[in-house]
Amino acid sequence: MAVIGNVAASRYHELVASSLRQVEVESAAQWALGDAALEIEPIREWGGHLRIGEGGQRVEDSLKYFAEDVGLSAATVRTYRWVAAKWPAEHRVAGVSWEVHKILASADEPFEVIAHPPLNERTGRYSWDGDAAKRAVGWKTSTPVTVEEKVEAVTELVQDEAVACRVAVDLLKRREVVFVAMRDGDARYMVNEAQFEQAEADDEFDEEFQDVLAADELGGGEGQERFDDPATVVRHWHRQMEFVDLIAVCQGFIAGATRLVPKLRGQEFTERQHGQVGSVLEKLRATADWIETAVATGQTDLDEALAALLRGE
Template identity: 30%
Template sequence: MTTAIPSTFSKKEWDRYVRLGRKLVKKMSGLQFDLGDLMIEMLHERPHGHGEVTEIIESFAHAIGLAPGTLRKYYEVARQWPKAKRRADVSFSVHAELAYTRSRYAKIRKDPLDPFTHERHWTVNEAIRAADRMPHTPTNKEERLAKTRSLLRSDEDAADAVREMLGRPDVRSRVASDHRTRNLMRQAQYEHWDQVEEAVDADEELALEVEEEPEDLSPVVSYDEGPLEILRLLGNFAAFFVSLQKTIPEIHAQDYSEETKEAVLENITKARSFLDWCESAITTGKTDMDKALARLLEDEEGE
């Protein structure tokens, strides 16, 4: 990953400003260490208990026009970096990020590779990485994913992000082509419908509890008086509906061969023919099998 020079600058102009900026940072770093060293001198051989350090830092910061927290940071970083161990060409900010890492004196002597400029020099980003913390600007896939996970700690935020990302065609394609992801999505569908079913059952139970005088809801067909063939037919429909309701959500067509899909579609056609036959028998009284359905069954028996 690299950073491009802003379009309003030529490379020559940009490089000149970078050199000037680095010189100013070097001066500023020297001043920050100077203030930290001054605090070390002021606190040397003075009582360090009962809030004396905080009182001195706050009073001195107020007197010189600095925020107490800023002055304390200068003091604490300066304490971690004796003058002989500091690098004048490395910023105070880098020293601050490395201040509490092990082997910091050895680490700072070796310039890391800056993945943005491909130069060997210390940056705050690389110092944070050297301290085994998440850098401000991720430079590889693992860091980008880790950064994303840290930002999307809330399930609600994560769900919204996934929903938005699925709006991108290439993302959808990559997700759909991953077998593990498809399995997770199917599992999510099962869990969702289980929750829906539980909610419906709970609503029905609540309705029964609050209903004082249930209405007389006699079935359309009396199971005591209905013809046996009708009762069988209704039972077959009920079993068929329940079976499909459980099975259809488990379908994952992207994993099936064309032959498998064709076999299912042929059975759907056959099912429609049987339903048409049943409808004709009920509405017209004719129970003769349709010729097309008869041929379909004959072809199946022939196989």
């Protein structure tokens, strides 16, 4: 037997049916309260003269008295009154909750919008609910469903830089995410820029240990016990990590090309696309030469011509 929550499906549908009747009752009460408040204090045109009674009573005072007498807050009464004014009785749709009417009141053409309910993919019926109404007027939904809504929700959660960094690192470990991200020109530029800055920082890190290493080499005479300086150990680890990263970058390119190139069979490219591919391949060849030189000689200096080429100048 199907179960929804903690109840059987049959019981769930019974609860839905009875709750719909309660929603109708609640909506009817909200409309009645709004109509009453609107009768007590009709909404006048903007800039119209508001007559103050003999006792100096204002609109706010009348609504406040009414709210107190019916046991509600003045803000709630004002909301009921505003919605009632936005939806004359002849435009209110039976079977659609007061809450949906309140949200759709902010639409440019509310009477037209409410007449065309969206498709609920779960139920297969065309109907209104709170999130559907918010989506129709461009508001943030309570439960994100579309890609755009989910992206907006995630973006709000990663406003903090520390959180954003952790999330970005984790996401970039997902292969498909990396490929999609690198198709974005701005993202690709920022990654390349960060790589250059990180390379410079690594060079500075290496230079800090040069004097320590030189002193260790000069002081290591015969008969002396070998001393593994912590700086030497750290440098060794650092070099190993750099080597592993280099191999990973090369293998990643090979794997990506192996995956993508076979898909190009039979495709025709424009002259502009040929030029773009040629430009990228030129950068790849220059970068490969740079890597080979760095591995063979230990010289990692980037000459001006290559730097300009990699920057796309």
